[in-house]
Amino acid sequence: MTLRIDVTAADDPEGAQVLAAAPLVGVATLTGCRVSRVYHVAGEISADEIDRLCAEVLVDPVVDRHSIGDPPASVGRAVEVAPMAGVTDADARELERAASQLGLAEIQVSTARRYDLEGDIDETAVATITRRLLANDTIERSVEGALEPIFAGEASVDASVDLVPLASLSDDELEALSRDRVLSLDVNEMRVIQAHFAGEDRPPTDAELETLAQTWSEHCVHKTFRARIELTHTAADGTVTVTEHDGLLPALREVTEELDPWWLRSAFVDDAGIIAFDEDFDLAFKVETHNHPSALEPFGGANTGVGGVVRDILGVSARPIACTDVLCFGPSDLPDDRLPTGVLHPRRIRDGVVAGIGDYGNKLGLPTVNGAVIYHEGYVGNPLVYCGALGLLPAGSHPTEAHIGDRVISIGGRVGRDGIHGATFSSAGMDASTVDSVGSAVQIGDPITEKGCIEVVERARDARLYTAITDCGAGGFSSAVGEMGEDLGVEIDLAGVPLKYPGLQPWEIWLSEAQERIVMAVPPDKLPALQTLCDDWDVELTDLGHFTGDERLRVGYEGLSVVDMPMAFLHDGLPRRDMVGAWSDVAPVAPVAHTPDAKLVLALLAHPDVASKEDIVRRYDHEVRGGTIVRPYVGPEADGPADAAVIKPLGTGHNTIAAVLSNGICPRVGFHDPWAMALLAIDEAVRNLVAVGGDPDRVAVLDNFCWGDPTKPDRLGGLIRAVQGCTDGARRYAMPFISGKDSLFNEFDGQAIPGTLLISAVGLVPDMAHAINSAGMHPGDDLWLVGRGGAALGGSLVDAVLDLGATEVPQPLDDPLPRYRALHAAISGGLITAAHDCSDGGVAVAIAEMAIAARAGVHVTVPADGLDPLGALTNEAPGRLVVAASPSDRDAVAAALGSFGRRVGEVMDDDRIAMRVPDADDAAAGLDQASHTIIEVSIADALAAFTGGDA
């Protein structure tokens, strides 16, 4: 029998949120929304037992009301929403477990949410609210009225392996096959596969073809980044240069090998890069992207993005200790008529992504400490979600060599159809059977299962229970096991793999991208200890097979041969691509002139890229693990933006070294010059890191390229220029790239996203007592400006705000390290009380943000540096910071900063932000002789602009 239980909370924040959001989607007449949790319970369970389940588990007697049986009568219109079959439903699972703990009859549970909507709303309005606020048909089904529950089926597996004949296919037919099966292989690659199996005198199995497609995918093997590329570069004066590039990834690696600092432990070879932290510990760092899933299902996409990058950290045997996230969205106020069909509104994507990141990171107990949010219309169809994670491991504790005879062990979550060919399955016609077969392209994460993996991996590492480890990500077992067994060969039996629901074919089990799984090589004599560990921590363990030594990949399912291929073909058979790129520099255009005023300063502070992100950041736990020293928001009111995060890892209290994380990203510059964008992003990451006390000689960086379709020469041309910027930057800053990621094909309707490079930096603060922030200054302190301005406003925030039409971008620094070393020496010497970098909005925004952070007045004379007042205030030349120091240290600071630093003003015990700017005509006359304009805003007004609140 099946019955339903409805539970409603007396006061209901979610209902209030729906009510508040309805006018934003064009429904002004909604007057009430009440949310209920619905539980469908199937099983031989008595009425008494149901009452007990309600009393003990489901119903909070203080705030909940409940009904059993028919849905309660609705006062208005009711909509019900439920997860599709196969989508993670933790409440259902936990209710089933709770019933078992209470000793009740065995039950099956399916959950839903019910929204009772009140007001003068017609069917169309209900449909709009449902589609835009209540349900996402990528992972949920919804209906007006009552929704029939679906319980996991009992269908048994009729396992089969299909053969895919290739021998007689023409090129056109090969291409069609690749397209139809979503293999994403080009005709050259298909021909190589055809030839291989002709040599074997048999057709490939479905699983073999899929395994090759996965292993040879852009995602796994970075075909574009390994390709030979011919770049045609047309300079602004028309000069054409053609250059050959023997692989973008090798070029990045080459610089790292060239620099090879002593503290570099591992770069590019593993799931994450590793550097030394102190004598006992190393740090692992990785940043991933999860763009496409987040566009379809923002919560689940971002959720599993965090989960994925945390597993990358586990994949190098490190304990994850912090998360970062950088997000690029369309404008939150995008008018509905500018929203392309089939795209979620940027506001909804943002809210879902933020909730997804918070949910996963918070539940893993990881502080989310650093990030950025950028808004631009170019991200409407294709948002970017960069998720990063930092880990800590004892030096030298990451084993990387499996042995013949070692078992292939998977731990963690169960396998469903998650991620398999998601895009090709239609979600139409939702009866039980089709829903069952669709599975879900995007999954909701299960952080508690991943948390169990974290605990087990750390202990298994310390007990030396495994000889190699990797995470199960894209391609599932096929990638993880295929890579781990590359040298030795493996034999796998899929029959024992625990499934989320029955009915999966062997190739689906092999390819599933179900989350929260880790694969290890485990010596047979260590297996019992690992099993005990997993039992202790409620983590499921599966013995998949063993490492053979025959250098073949052999996969079976109850006697059926699923895959049987030489590892050499799988890993080395992929033909290298030849590609062409083209890039044309634009001739500089003189920007429109503009006279800055107080209104402009407020407009810069209010721009979404600059304005306070506290509303987002406070939904992330940035305190857990008790090691956060420099937090995302600083100052007496904790509302001034910090430059970078400083954390002291739990368990390293024997010394004063702390880790620092920062990032740099400037896609607006990339429109004009991707090469400069890369160098400027590196500079931003470094200057943020130095601003909080990081040592510029102990920095490692990650690259994350999000780009359009690289088969289009203009896209690829920009990408190559950005990679060149990275390699030039690594040399100029003497900073090795230790890992990276490229996410290509970010296009919507043939429109590429702005080519976007995220530079993430990890470094050290040698003595955490000298970690500083942008708010630590006191009235009476001197203010100093490090670095000089430049005239170029192309790609700047002021250009975006005033639409100046500037095209020339700031000149990257040739020799950046001396200034950063000088500043670091001053900070390490305890001379600097506060520091803040000049980035979006230049000196004007930097000074205003410091005043807000410290709640102290600042009076500054901005050096003209030969620029007009607008340029002087808002240019975004690299290598510039505003720092504060006591006047008693004036000589010492002057000596430490040398020619890089100029004293420009004073911190005041008032509420004024006053910026004296030399007038344009007099700019050349020098600071003291020039006539001045004074721009002044109060801290209250600046704060109001920054927070979007009222003055």
Place this chain on the structure above:
Amino acid sequence: MSAPPILIPHASGTNRDGEAAQAVELAGGDPRIVHINELRRGDVAFADHAAVLLPGGFSYGDALGAGGRLALELRTWFGEELAATVAAGKPLLGICNGFQVLVKAGLLPGPMSAPREVTLTENARGRFECRWVTLRVDVGTPSWLSAAHGALIRCPVAHGEGRIAVADPRVTQEIEDRGLVAFRYMHTGAAPLEDPLKPADGAYPANPNGSVNDIAGLCDAPGAVVGLMPHPEDHVLSWQRPSGPEEGAGLPVFEAFVGAAR
């Protein structure tokens, strides 16, 4: 004097156990993080410990309401052990998720009443929130926490379901009359902390979740069981605090806790 053994149970999804252990250790205790499964098998016994600390986190992912699942496990699997711990007057402290567990299990403000009249539910703003707050130890009933009575503590909150709600205003009055409010949210200020600070009076963000009467934590009438939503274990070292008053460490709570366990 040897350090008293303090049991810190870990369930799937627990995550502030490491910091809790650090705080207990700094206060002179001997923290022992033990998985629920080990307790259940009998490998480790409640009785061998001088006190129990239920740490923060998301036990079972907060499925079916924060703390509810672990509360059920504690009652069904360890009901006798818990009752014996409480009966022996051993200190029992729950922080954040641990507090939610103690409330949902009916141990706070206790005694177990059916139906329960106090709960922790969704924050008034309907979302998870992380920020530093100022607390005052306000315990009125004799308790191990009385050793820290009046202490002002600055520490973070990090929760989505931390709002104290009651079935009836009468219940609030009863809690107040019996001195069962263990911690109260106070107005913060950049100035040095000094008593009397004013209670937050429901104002956000000083009271971050909308709890009735600014209640941040509760104790039971015998004074052995104490719980709170904020995280004093995240402020036991001077470098952990953000800018602001150079005081307000959470250590006194743990010193009182471990002190009573000796």
